[in-house]
Structures are given as structure tokens and as C-alpha cells.
Amino acid sequence: MRLLLVEDDARIAQPTLEALREAGYAVTWAQTGPEGLEAAALGEFPLVVLDVMLPGMDGFQVARELREQGVDSAVLFLTARGELSDRVQGLDLGGDAYLVKPFAMPELLATLRALSRRERGAGAPRMTFAAGRGALDTVARTVAWDGAEVAVTGREYALLEALALSPERWFTREDLIDRVWGPEFGGEARIVDVYVRYVRRKLAPEAISSERGRGYRVER
Numbered sequence: 001m002r003l004l005l006v007e008d009d010a011r012i013a014q015p016t017l018e019a020l021r022e023a024g025y026a027v028t029w030a031q032t033g034p035e036g037l038e039a040a041a042l043g044e045f046p047l048v049v050l051d052v053m054l055p056g057m058d059g060f061q062v063a064r065e066l067r068e069q070g071v072d073s074a075v076l077f078l079t080a081r082g083e084l085s086d087r088v089q090g091l092d093l094g095g096d097a098y099l100v101k102p103f104a105m106p107e108l109l110a111t112l113r114a115l116s117r118r119e120r121g122a123g124a125p126r127m128t129f130a131a132g133r134g135a136l137d138t139v140a141r142t143v144a145w146d147g148a149e150v151a152v153t154g155r156e157y158a159l160l161e162a163l164a165l166s167p168e169r170w171f172t173r174e175d176l177i178d179r180v181w182g183p184e185f186g187g188e189a190r191i192v193d194v195y196v197r198y199v200r201r202k203l204a205p206e207a208i209s210s211e212r213g214r215g216y217r218v219e220r
Contacts, residue, residue: 001024001046001116002046003020003049005020006031006033006048006054007054007078008031008051008053008054010031012101013031019108019109021155021182022153024157025112026161028182029184032056032057033055033059034056036054037062037065037066041069045073048066048073049108050062050076053079059090063077064093064094067094075095075096075097076115077097077098078103079100080101096115126138128164129167129218129220131220134164134218136157136160145202150203152199152202153198155180155195158180159176162179162180163208163217167219167220171216172215173215174189175215176215196208
């Protein structure tokens with residue numbers, strides 16, 4: 001699932017980015033209020049983790065603007081401002097949850113899972129691919145092949161979800177790096193090939209198609 005993190009403090013953002021990506025989220029990082037508003041207003045992020053004390057525009061203003069524009073992404077406020085009045089204001093402005101810094105990473109991940117369930121709804125948590133042989137439960141973040149659950153890492157799940165969200169589309173290594181590892185990733189793009197091999201070994205070679213010069217995709 002795609003997630004937008006709006007946080008100006010790199011000391012908090014970097015470990016949070018790492019934990020979220022390890023958990024399988026495709027995370028984009030914005031560092032100012034206006035940058036976060038511009039990204040979130042596209043409506044491409046089901047989840048937005050939003051600091052309150054941001055340069056340029058505070059998180060409450062960002063949330064207000066998003067709701068006025070009709071953006072219905074789930075918003076989790078993540079901030080040091082923990083007074084009752086702040087929490088009430090954040091929720092009244094359209095926030096869905098509020099965590100106070102310093103926070104525990106397991107609590108953040110559990111809150112995001114709860115928001116994901118709320119966003120997806122109980123009736124539509126699954127995506128299928130490879131002629132129905134593969135299935136992703138987007139709430140539990142699990143993968144099944146031929147009806148049997150297969151243990152995958154968070155990064156392997158994120159790779160499959162990125163492909164399954166746009167079946168039949170060819171993704172280059174760079175496309176998948178951006179969606180799965182994030183635009184700040186500084187390693188070799190061939191890490192994508194390594195993870196595709198991991199997934200094929202766990203599922204089947206035909207789970208992910210590849211073509212030289214075009215990249216990777218999954219069939220419907």
C-alpha cells in the first residue's frame with residue numbers, strides 16, 4: 001500500500017521510513033507542509049502520516065485543505081503536541097488517529113493496520129493475479145499461491161502489491177525502486193532482480209513475467 005510520510009525532522013523520518021518499508025509500505029517522504037499537501041492532494045495515497053509542526057504550513061492546515069478538496073485518505077497525526085485540545089482539534093479537522101511523540105514503532109504499525117482495515121472495508125481486501133493463482137490480502141498483508149498461504153517478507157509483499165495494483169503494466173527497475181524502496185534509495189537498481197527471484201522461488205516462475213527492455217509485470 002502507498003503511504004505518504006510528511007515529517008521535517010530527518011532523525012525521526014529516516015528510521016520511520018525504514019520501518020515502514022520493511023513492513024511492506026511503499027512510502028513517499030515530504031518534508032514541508034506545502035510539499036505534503038501537493039503530494040497528498042493527488043489522491044494516490046490511502047494513508048498519510050502527518051506531523052503537525054511543519055515548515056510552510058502546519059499539519060492541521062494540511063489536513064483541513066485535504067478535506068476541503070475532497071481527499072479522503074486516512075490521516076494519522078504524528079506529533080509532539082499531545083495536549084487534549086490538540087488531539088481534539090486534529091480529529092475535528094478530519095484526522096483519523098493521533099499518536100504522540102515519542103512513539104513506539106509497533107504502535108505506529110498497528111495503528112496503520114487498523115486504518116488500512118477501515119479504508120479497505122471488510123468486503124474488498126483481496127487482489128488476485130496470475131490467472132487467480134496468486135492472491136494478496138491487502139489488510140493482513142499476506143500472499144497465497146494456489147490457495148496456500150506463502151510466507152513473504154514485507155519487501156516481497158510490497159513488490160507484489162505494486163505489480164498487482166496495475167496488472168498488465170510493465171514496470172522498469174526504476175519504477176519499482178521508487179514504489180517499493182522509495183526515491184531516496186541509493187543502492188543498485190538490480191536489487192529489484194534479486195527480489196523478483198526471491199518471489200519466484202517462493203511462488204512460481206510464472207508469478208512475475210519479465211521482458212528485456214520492458215521490465216516486470218504480473219498477469220491479471
